[in-house]
Amino acid sequence: MSERDQIRERKAEELKNKLGGEGNDDESTSDRNEPVHVESTEHLQELVDEGGVVLTDFYADWCGPCKMLEPIVAEIAAETDATVAKVDVDAQQRLAQQYRVQGVPTMYLFADGEQVEQLVGVRQKDQLVSLIQQYA
Structure with a gap:
């Protein structure tokens, strides 16, 4: 896994934890990976x-x-x-x-x-x- 992929995974996990672990499709975990x-x-x-x-x-x-x-x-x-x-x-x-x-x-x-x-x-x-x- 590339360093970029690792960073993306970590950021997605952090956001998921901030959102209380719920998988809300409207606020996807990739949102903070974008401006x-x-x-x-x-x-x-x-x-x-x-x-x-x-x-x-x-x-x-x-x-x-x-x-x-x-x-x-x-x-x-x-x-x-x-x-x-x-x-x-x-x-x-x-x-x-x-x-x-x-x-x-x-x-x-x-x-x-x-x-x-x-x-x-x-x-x-x-x-x-x-x-x-x-x-x-």
Whole structure:
């Protein structure tokens, strides 16, 4: 079994345990292996308050660099223990203002409920994974 498969299995098991071990088809165990689309300020706060590492990607559908970053962010969600949150700045303008997002893509990294990094622009996968591991 590859390391990637082991990580996926571990994340699926952790999520299953968080959900009380019940197999709810609406919230499949693979959900946290994919980016979470943030629906409100409160939703992002809940994700950050859960603890651990949260990589938050503020993006826009019309943004070319954001489209380049999208597969990288998806891979990070699948391959790391970090929660990956995506915030559409057009749909969540108030949240983008709250975090002073002036350009997209902008990423924030949270660790144990605290903001620890802010990155503006496209970053390589290995740089993002390294940052996540630093705070994990």
